[in-house]
Amino acid sequence: NAGVTQTPKFRILKIGQSMTLQCTQDMNHNYMYWYRQDPGMGLKLIYYSVGAGITDKGEVPNGYNVSRSTTEDFPLRLELAAPSQTSVYFCASSYSVSGYEQYFGPGTRLTVT
Amino acid sequence: QQPVQSPQAVILREGEDAVINCSSSKALYSVHWYRQKHGEAPVFLMILLKGGEQKGHEKISASFNEKKQQSSLYLTASQLSYSGTYFCGTERVWHSGGGADGLTFGKGTHLIIQP
Numbered sequence: 097n098a099g100v101t102q103t104p105k106f107r108i109l110k111i112g113q114s115m116t117l118q119c120t121q122d123m124n125h126n127y128m129y130w131y132r133q134d135p136g137m138g139l140k141l142i143y144y145s146v147g148a149g150i151t152d153k154g155e156v157p158n159g160y161n162v163s164r165s166t167t168e169d170f171p172l173r174l175e176l177a178a179p180s181q182t183s184v185y186f187c188a189s190s191y192s193v194s195g196y197e198q199y200f201g202p203g204t205r206l207t208v209t
Numbered sequence: 210q211q212p213v214q215s216p217q218a219v220i221l222r223e224g225e226d227a228v229i230n231c232s233s234s235k236a237l238y239s240v241h242w243y244r245q246k247h248g249e250a251p252v253f254l255m256i257l258l259k260g261g262e263q264k265g266h267e268k269i270s271a272s273f274n275e276k277k278q279q280s281s282l283y284l285t286a287s288q289l290s291y292s293g294t295y296f297c298g299t300e301r302v303w304h305s306g307g308g309a310d311g312l313t314f315g316k317g318t319h320l321i322i323q324p
Contacts, residue, residue, distance in 0.1 A: 129311050138211070138296055138314035139251070154311060186250060194300060195239045195258050198312065200250035 098122050100201035102187050108207045109177040117172040117204050119187030127190045128170040129154075129198065130162065132183040139186060145170055146193060177208045210234055212299045214315035221287050221322050229318045231297030232279040240273050240280040241298040241312055244291075251296060255282070259302070284320070292322045 103118045121128065126147045131139035141154030145164040159181060161173040170189075174181060184205050188198040212233040219227050231240060239258045242265070243251035255265030257273035257280055265271075270283045284291055298312030 131314075136316075138316045139298075139312075141311045141313070144311045155313070193311065195256060195262075195264075197241065197253040197256060197264070198298075199253070202250050 100187055100189055100199050102185075102201035102204050104204060105202065106205045108209065109174075111177060111179065111208060113177050114173070114175050115177070115206075117174070117185055117187075117206075119170045119172065119201060120168050121170075121187075121189040121199070121201075122168065123189060123191075123199065124167060125189035125191055125199075126167065127193050127196075128164065129188045129190075130160070130170070130172045131186045131188065132156065132181075133186060133203075134183050142172065142185075144193075174206075179208050182206060182208045211313055212240075212297055212315040214295075214297055214318050216318060217316075218319040219321070221320070223287060223289060223322055223324055225287055227284045227287060227320060229282040229284070229295050229297075229320075230279065231281070231299070231315055232277070233299050233301075235278065235299070236302040237273075237275070237278050238300045238302045240271075241300070242269070242271060242280075242282050243296045243298065244293045245296065245317070246293040254295075287320075287322050289322050289324065292320055294319050 100121045129144045130142040143162040145151045187201040190196045190198045242254040245251040273280045294317040298314045
C-alpha cells in the first residue's frame with residue numbers, strides 16, 4: 097500500500113494564478129482531510145470529506161475549493177493565489193471520523209510570490 | 210477552539226523523561242497525539258477516547274482527564290529518535306455523542322534530545 101500520496105511536492109505560484117493539489121489514498125478510507133501548516137504552527141483544517149460526493153468546510157476554507165468524485169481522490173483547488181496561502185499542505189485520511197488515527201501524506205510545499 | 214499545549218519546547222538529555230500537556234476549553238470526544246520531524250508528515254502516536262479507551266503504540270503512554278479536558282503524553286527514557294514536534298489534536302463532542310468534524314491541533318511542543 098502506498099498510503100496517502102500527494103502531488104506536487106513543491107510549487108511556486110505567482111499571485112493570482114490557480115492550481116490543484118492532488119491527493120490519493122489506497123486504503124479505502126471514506127474520510128479525507130486537507131490541512132495547512134504555517135511555519136512553526138500547528139495544522140489547520142481547510143476542508144474535509146466523509147465520502148464520495150460529500151464535503152464540508154473546516155476552520156480556514158476561504159480561497160480554496162474541494163471535490164470528491166471517488167473514494168480515492170480528494171483534490172484541493174486554489175483559485176486566485178495570494179501570498180497568505182504560502183504554506184505546507186497536508187492531505188490525510190482515516191477509516192472513520194471519530195476516534196480513528198489519521199494517515200498523512202508527505203505534504204506539498206507551496207510558495208506564492 | 211485550538212487546544213493549548215505546554216511546554217512550548219523541551220530540551221532533554223538522552224534517557225531523561227518528559228511530559229507534554231494538552232488542554233481544551235471544549236468537551237472532548239478524543240485526543241490524538243502525533244509526532245512530526247522537520248520536513249516530514251505527522252506520524253500517529255496515540256488516541257485517547259472519552260470513556261477510557263486508548264489506541265496506539267505500546268511504548269508510548271498518555272492520559273486523558275475527561276473532567277478537566279486535559280491530556281498528557283509521557284515520554285520515558287527518551288531516545289535521540291524521540292526528537293521532533295509533538296502535536297495534540299482534539300475531537301470535540303458532537304450532538305450525536307462522537308466527534309464529527311475532524312481534528313483541531315495545538316501549536317506543538319518542540320522536543321530536543323541531546324546525547
